[in-house]
Amino acid sequence: MTLDVDAVKAFVAVAELRSFTRAAEALGSTQGAISVKLKRLEDRVGQKLIERTPRLVRLSARGAVFLEPARELLAAHDRAVASLAAVRRHFRLGIATHVGGAEVPTLLARLNAHDPALTIEVRLDDTRELIAAFDRGELDAAIVRREDDRRDGEVLAPEHFGWYATPDFVYRAGEPLRLAASAPSCSIRDVITGTLDAVGIPWTQVFLGCGSFAVAEAVSAGLAAGAFSSRLVPPGTIEVSRKFGLPPLPASEIMLLSTLSDAQSRDALRTLAMAFREHRPSAAANGARPRFRSSQMVDNPV
Structure with missing residues (x-):
């Protein structure tokens, strides 16, 4: 059996982001295209992978089993593609010390798996120092707390x-x-x-x-x-x-600043944002202690 990599990527995005809407945004696609790819994958494997209602999205029993192998398939595919690149690229990433938690190793591992030819240089510092470094061109991207009314970044999550x-x-x-x-x-x-x-x-x-x-x-x-x-x-x-x-x-917001414009780097940024959102427990948005996420996922209203 041969699987469509794009269809598998759509499945993983929906599973990780808990939303067809956010999956489409992360992949630079549309909800309709994501739904078509997921249907094509389900027809190919002969199994229902995602259960969806107007208000709820969750993995089916078979989808939960397939999720990790699907991630491994995408990682292997990305490594194979990256191995063809002749030149290693550098990615200078700043992460504010009061923003980065237990998810930081996962963020870096996900970036490395996504693009092994990418050399990641990480700087941990205060938000003010990282924003100043970003504005001076010393960083390609930074995950920081919003300062003042700055609006040139992508909001990753609220911070309470x-x-x-x-x-x-x-x-x-x-x-x-x-x-x-x-x-x-x-x-x-x-x-x-x-x-x-x-x-x-x-x-x-x-x-x-x-x-x-x-x-x-x-x-x-x-x-x-x-x-x-x-x-x-x-x-x-x-x-x-x-x-x-x-x-x-x-309250504040955590945002991603970036000056990267080439398609390969933007794809790496989408991977970074997806991994960050995946590892932020929804309980944090309500001021509660972090808890493990269940397999039941609420979709964004369209």
Whole structure:
């Protein structure tokens, strides 16, 4: 049996993005074309792979079994095509330290599998530093938190924040809040301290970390409270906004900036965006702790 690579790619995109709409956008196609390719694949294998209703998209039992082999088939195909390239290409990618979580290794592995001839140079830094580097032409792409009203990037996901501390952390109203935060140059720190200042809550920074991981370790140790994305909650901590009467933190967005225009690089960017969205739990959008995604997937209304 011979399978159509484009049809398999359409199936994997629908399965990973939970939506015919987003799959079409990721592949630079239309919903109609995606549906035709999926139907052609299902006719070829003689199995129903995706179950779809007006409000729901999910893998069938056979589709769930086929998904990983389908990914392996696409990776092998991409490696075969890439092996014909005579020149290795370079991809300079910046990822903000407060954005990248457990999905970062997956993002890089997916990019490498998609295009083995691509040399990936990764820079981890604060959003402000990465945006400045991007604007200077030092980066080809960057995954960062939206700063100000910048609109030249592709929105990858919303980002919600909350206040976290260990269950035994003590804070009394009127006293300075013992705060763990990143260096003064970090944009997240400005949001945190500015929010406290706006409502008249005094604070003292008892831990100055270099990056979000160091700050998370300090909060997990009970040294201070801190503000974190709902995706990156430090282990052993709880949300304490209501408990301590702390003000809500403004939501933001994670966006992808890029100057790449050639078809091969744009295809790599689509792979990057797809992998990032796939590994962002939907619970994070509601301010909840991350949970594993089930096989049931909700489609975007058309």
